[in-house]
Amino acid sequence: MASIENLQKIASQIRRDIIRMVHAVSSGHPGGSLGCTDFFTCLFFEIMEHNSDFSMDGVGEDLFFLSNGHISPVYYSTLARAGYFPVEELATFRKINSRLQGHPATHEHLPGIRIASGSLGQGLSVACGAALTKKLNGDDKIVYSLHGDGELQEGQNWEAFMFAAHHKIDNVIATVDYNGQQIDGSTDDVMGLGNLSDKLSAFGWHVMEMDGHDMQNILDTMAAAKSQTGKGKPIVILMKTDMGKGVDYMEGTHEWHGKAPNDELKDKALAQLEETLGDY
Numbered sequence: 001m002a003s004i005e006n007l008q009k010i011a012s013q014i015r016r017d018i019i020r021m022v023h024a025v026s027s028g029h030p031g032g033s034l035g036c037t038d039f040f041t042c043l044f045f046e047i048m049e050h051n052s053d054f055s056m057d058g059v060g061e062d063l064f065f066l067s068n069g070h071i072s073p074v075y076y077s078t079l080a081r082a083g084y085f086p087v088e089e090l091a092t093f094r095k096i097n098s099r100l101q102g103h104p105a106t107h108e109h110l111p112g113i114r115i116a117s118g119s120l121g122q123g124l125s126v127a128c129g130a131a132l133t134k135k136l137n138g139d140d141k142i143v144y145s146l147h148g149d150g151e152l153q154e155g156q157n158w159e160a161f162m163f164a165a166h167h168k169i170d171n172v173i174a175t176v177d178y179n180g181q182q183i184d185g186s187t188d189d190v191m192g193l194g195n196l197s198d199k200l201s202a203f204g205w206h207v208m209e210m211d212g213h214d215m216q217n218i219l220d221t222m223a224a225a226k227s228q229t230g231k232g233k234p235i236v237i238l239m240k241t242d243m244g245k246g247v248d249y250m251e252g253t254h255e256w257h258g259k260a261p262n263d264e265l266k267d268k269a270l271a272q273l274e275e276t277l278g279d280y
């Protein structure tokens with residue numbers, strides 16, 4: 001079992017990777033990526049049973065689907081640091097002919113990527129399909145997914161919420177990045193989500209909440225969620241995060257949802273993040 005200290009060191013390096021990746025090409029989405037770093041670190045380095053010797057069928061292992069694909073920097077860095085492909089390849093992010101496109105794409109055949117997720121609102125549908133496949137095949141592993149809170153303004157999510165509850169897809173654990181921010185402002189201003197916990201409970205899901213920046217709370221909550229699988233209800237976790245976490249001038253604002261720092265701000269961000277595993 002990885003120690004909290006070790007997980008925090010990995011997360012710090014992933015945050016450095018994110019800043020350097022988006023800065024190098026003056027494009028990308030650092031805000032949500034930084035906010036979800038602790039979750040990705042816990043998921044891939046402690047929680048999931050997965051294999052970096054990647055195969056698309058995913059038989060006999062836990063699966064992960066990133067629905068809010070614009071936070072690809074944190075996904076790519078996590079996969080590289082977990083051994084799916086060389087860390088040095090992070091330097092090709094968003095460049096011509098790179099496997100690391102701005103939004104994950106399957107035609108690039110990048111290990112770890114199971115779906116293209118540039119268009120929001122589709123990930124839960126895919127996760128439900130994968131989870132049903134595992135149930136039909138007698139595969140007892142779990143399907144995990146991540147979604148943005150603003151993404152829930154897409155109607156397809158709610159069809160999938162209904163579908164999962166109706167079909168008792170109880171081997172899926174969906175997590176919502178509940179940071180209250182989206183590209184045009186706060187979710188309350190753009191389209192208020194209301195009481196998500198009550199809504200999702202009414203849709204027949206087992207609803208949990210967690211602090212997305214407390215490693216121990218993430219580990220404990222995810223373990224508790226796993227203990228609820230197989231009980232007839234799909235599981236959703238509302239994960240409270242701060243967009244831009246770890247970089248003081250990015251925290252808590254939508255302004256860094258999809259904007260890269262300039263040279264000066266890149267250096268300011270990196271000064272706040274310890275290099276622990278070596279920069280690429």
